[in-house]
Amino acid sequence: MLRMRRAAELGAAPPLLDEVQQRAVDATDPVLLVRGAPGTGKSLVAVEMVAAAVARGVAPEHCLVLSPTRQAAAALRDRVTARLAGTTSEPLSRSHQALGFGLLRQAAALRGDPTPRLLSGPEQDVVLRELLAGYAAGDAPSPPWPVDLREALGTRGFRAELRDLLMRAVEWGLDAPRLRELGEQLDRPAWVAAAQVLADYDGVTALSRPGAYDPAWILGAAAELLQDDPEALARARDTIRFVVVDEAHELTFAAARLLRTLVGPQTQVRLLADPDSTVQGFRGADPRLAGQLASEWGAGEPFVLTHSHRQPAELRAAAEQVSTRIGAVGGAAHRELSTRPGGRVEVALLRAVAQEAQFVAGVLRRAHLLGGVAWSDLAVVVRGRGRTAPLRRALAAAGVPVATPPASVPLRDEPAVRPLLMCLDVAIDLALGSGERAAGDDASVAGDDADRASLRAGAEEEPRAISAELAVDLLTSPLGGADAVTLRRLRRELRRAEIEAGGERNSDELLSAAVVDDPDRLRLLGPEASAVRRVATVVRAGREAYAQPGATAETVLWAMWQASGLAEPWEQRALAGGVSGERADRDLDAVVALFGAAAAYVDRLPAHGVRDFLEHLRSQDVPGDSLVARAPDDEQVALVTPAAAAGREWHTVVVAGVQDGVWPDLRLRGSLLGSEQLVDVLTGRGSTYREAQAAVRHDETRQFLVALTRARERVVVTAVRSEDEQPSVYLDIVDPLDQQADSDDHLELLRPFTDVPRPMTLPAAVADLRRSLTSPETTPSSASVPPATWPG
Numbered sequence: 001m002l003r004m005r006r007a008a009e010l011g012a013a014p015p016l017l018d019e020v021q022q023r024a025v026d027a028t029d030p031v032l033l034v035r036g037a038p039g040t041g042k043s044l045v046a047v048e049m050v051a052a053a054v055a056r057g058v059a060p061e062h063c064l065v066l067s068p069t070r071q072a073a074a075a076l077r078d079r080v081t082a083r084l085a086g087t088t089s090e091p092l093s094r095s096h097q098a099l100g101f102g103l104l105r106q107a108a109a110l111r112g113d114p115t116p117r118l119l120s121g122p123e124q125d126v127v128l129r130e131l132l133a134g135y136a137a138g139d140a141p142s143p144p145w146p147v148d149l150r151e152a153l154g155t156r157g158f159r160a161e162l163r164d165l166l167m168r169a170v171e172w173g174l175d176a177p178r179l180r181e182l183g184e185q186l187d188r189p190a191w192v193a194a195a196q197v198l199a200d201y202d203g204v205t206a207l208s209r210p211g212a213y214d215p216a217w218i219l220g221a222a223a224e225l226l227q228d229d230p231e232a233l234a235r236a237r238d239t240i241r242f243v244v245v246d247e248a249h250e251l252t253f254a255a256a257r258l259l260r261t262l263v264g265p266q267t268q269v270r271l272l273a274d275p276d277s278t279v280q281g282f283r284g285a286d287p288r289l290a291g292q293l294a295s296e297w298g299a300g301e302p303f304v305l306t307h308s309h310r311q312p313a314e315l316r317a318a319a320e321q322v323s324t325r326i327g328a329v330g331g332a333a334h335r336e337l338s339t340r341p342g343g344r345v346e347v348a349l350l351r352a353v354a355q356e357a358q359f360v361a362g363v364l365r366r367a368h369l370l371g372g373v374a375w376s377d378l379a380v381v382v383r384g385r386g387r388t389a390p391l392r393r394a395l396a397a398a399g400v401p402v403a404t405p406p407a408s409v410p411l412r413d414e415p416a417v418r419p420l421l422m423c424l425d426v427a428i429d430l431a432l433g434s435g436e437r438a439a440g441d442d443a444s445v446a447g448d449d450a451d452r453a454s455l456r457a458g459a460e461e462e463p464r465a466i467s468a469e470l471a472v473d474l475l476t477s478p479l480g481g482a483d484a485v486t487l488r489r490l491r492r493e494l495r496r497a498e499i500e501a502g503g504e505r506n507s508d509e510l511l512s513a514a515v516v517d518d519p520d521r522l523r524l525l526g527p528e529a530s531a532v533r534r535v536a537t538v539v540r541a542g543r544e545a546y547a548q549p550g551a552t553a554e555t556v557l558w559a560m561w562q563a564s565g566l567a568e569p570w571e572q573r574a575l576a577g578g579v580s581g582e583r584a585d586r587d588l589d590a591v592v593a594l595f596g597a598a599a600a601y602v603d604r605l606p607a608h609g610v611r612d613f614l615e616h617l618r619s620q621d622v623p624g625d626s627l628v629a630r631a632p633d634d635e636q637v638a639l640v641t642p643a644a645a646a647g648r649e650w651h652t653v654v655v656a657g658v659q660d661g662v663w664p665d666l667r668l669r670g671s672l673l674g675s676e677q678l679v680d681v682l683t684g685r686g687s688t689y690r691e692a693q694a695a696v697r698h699d700e701t702r703q704f705l706v707a708l709t710r711a712r713e714r715v716v717v718t719a720v721r722s723e724d725e726q727p728s729v730y731l732d733i734v735d736p737l738d739q740q741a742d743s744d745d746h747l748e749l750l751r752p753f754t755d756v757p758r759p760m761t762l763p764a765a766v767a768d769l770r771r772s773l774t775s776p777e778t779t780p781s782s783a784s785v786p787p788a789t790w791p792g
């Protein structure tokens with residue numbers, strides 16, 4: 001039976017809940033576990049539970065909604081706020097990490113300690129690299145690395161694995177002695193060596209970056225704070241009285257530990273989980289934890305949601321086929337659902353990756369142009385980042401607007417940032433060369449600069465030249481914007497002017513000099529000199545800003561960016577869309593991220609100079625989490641991994657690149673240092689090869705299930721069959737082949753290739769018209785393209 005309820009003080013109209021949803025929302029048990037397959041309304045129930053608690057008299061500020069990621073927390077915050085509009089205070093909606101961090105920050109503020117901050121991924125990498133370099137240089141006794149690892153020690157891949165191992169250890173509350181002990185017990189010498197790094201990493205971070213927390217430390221540190229400080233615990237329990245944990249299947253050991261400490265006898269808790277949908281397994285999420293916590297806190301039988309609100313029958317049937325392949329955690333009752341009829345599942349087999357991309361673009365364009373589905377209601381899910389770049393290019397080329405991906409290169413290597421940093425370097429050199437000094441770079445921080453400055457002072461009448469390679473690099477960068485032809489013309493023009501003036505410098509020397517020349521003098525040159533004028537203007541602006549008292553990395557970079565005059569043209573290109581628009585979008589994001597990094601640096605280390613910031617950025621080998629947190633764009637198709645797709649939904653979802661060996665990817669992870677095995681040992685999961693493989697297979701299938709269950713109406717699964725690539729078994733699970741049709745040994749031949757329809761783009765239509773116009777057989781009436789297939 002469906003019931004509607006509306007409390008006087010609540011905002012947006014409540015939805016009609018189904019019977020189980022309503023019971024779960026109405027239940028007043030202290031602790032409740034709700035299980036539900038994808039799309040059964042868990043997140044919606046989470047919001048309603050908060051609304052119901054508020055209606056029962058719990059103050060909104062005493063409610064806490066927890067989500068596994070920052071994005072999910074932000075989305076839930078919006079929904080809860082809309083639902084409770086009209087109340088004077090708001091519930092907290094946080095990621096697990098943010099909750100831990102908030103507790104630490106509050107405690108620090110009360111004690112009068114400096115505000116803690118999170119170490120970014122790139123910073124963690126720098127700390128590790130410095131540590132490893134220190135061992136190599138003999139500054140500290142080297143850990144006893146096994147011989148077969150020694151070759152790898154200096155590589156970025158090794159650091160990534162080491163970081164992963166340390167994070168897992170910390171998340172599981174393992175300290176260095178315990179990690180060493182485990183390594184000795186289980187004959188894993190790499191863990192013994194890593195234990196020493198763990199101890200040193202901890203010490204170094206505490207010393208060199210006071211108040212800085214490694215993200216993996218946060219949850220453990222917050223739990224320890226609450227355990228050690230009864231006042232902090234009492235304060236937290238007094239504030240947080242009603243806790244809703246959405247996507248509780250993504251809880252890690254560390255998050256569960258914090259919850260175990262935080263939740264007291266008076267705290268009411270709601271856990272909402274789907275054990276088949278864990279996608280953060282690689283970060284240590286364990287689908288069993290939600291059930292364990294619920295029973296520890298004395299919850300009764302779980303509520304099992306029974307109606308699929310998102311997926312109609314066809315989609316649900318495919319999802320069911322997939323979920324039965326996943327080992328059941330806590331029973332399988334939640335897999336049987338009622339639903340509405342309808343939905344479409346299609347499987348497409350293509351002959352090559354390029355053809356697959358073209359096919360996907362066609363599906364999206366048709367859905368948008370002919371089906372009227374908004375771009376933002378369309379998504380493509382791929383297993384890993386490797387497949388996204390070519391697909392993104394192909395989609396953009398076919399006129400499909402695709403959301404900008406998160407950073408894949410360190411900030412310093414972003415094409416838009418690199419030339420700015422080069423100009424900054426040149427500007428500082430020039431300023432120092434002519435005796436100008438920035439207030440920030442006093443002798444104590446920039447001693448080397450001071451030396452160079454005194455050497456050069458007075459010796460510099462002419463502007464100093466830079467190398468020709470650097471000049472060319474700058475001129476052809478997004479900042480200069482010159483192409484090869486313009487560059488050639490510019491060289492000729494410079495030579496001509498030089499000969500006229502009676503000089504003898506060659507074009508290389510002239511280019512180098514021009515970049516650091518007075519831009520006003522370059523005005524005499526023709527339009528081909530616009531790139532060099534811009535670069536010279538930027539360098540001069542940097543040099544002047546650097547000489548100002550109180551100059552910081554932020555002020556100097558800002559002056560340079562202003563002088564470039566690029567903000568407006570890039571913005572216009574970004575708005576115009578297409579491949580060039582996407583590039584401009586990305587470049588603008590990178591510049592914003594650069595300013596973000598500079599502002600953070602200046603805030604954190606006000607006494608450090610501009611040059612130090614440059615070094616700081618240059619030593620970062622790892623991309624940041626994302627350039628900037630972007631609001632989802634209304635006009636773009638999402639191209640995401642399963643982890644980024646979790647919790648979201650679209651009208652149509654294409655699951656692309658479903659290849660054998662790619663999805664499921666059955667390689668055991670963390671193989672070099674065995675971080676997965678560490679987690680297996682700690683969870684008591686099987687440690688034999690077979691058991692580990694089964695665990696990986698289930699994790700992969702969970703990711704596929706999440707991808708498949710994001711659509712409300714239509715799913716298209718695509719793969720390639722060629723000499724090099726075979727489709728994944730998932731294709732047959734989603735769309736079983738008709739086994740009656742042939743004898744077993746030719747089964748794979750049964751799935752026919754899919755025809756790729758002609759692309760629905762203007763260039764394709766024009767090409768078609770041209771072909772038919774120039775064909776000798778064409779009569780005037782046959783040279784047309786049917787209007788129905790025209791875009792727009």
Ligand SMILES: Nc1ncnc2c1ncn2[C@@H]1O[C@H](COP(=O)(O)OP(=O)(O)OP(=O)(O)O)[C@@H](O)[C@H]1O
Pocket residue numbers: 015016017018021036037038039040041042043044045274277309310646647648649709
């Ligand atoms: N009672 C209901 N009436 C109408 N629509 C509903 C109801 N419950 C859920 N929905 C809709 O079903 C869709 C899925 O809901 P929701 O995202 O809350 O499910 P979920 O179980 O959290 O999904 P997932 O675990 O896959 O993220 C949403 O569009 C939601 O608005």
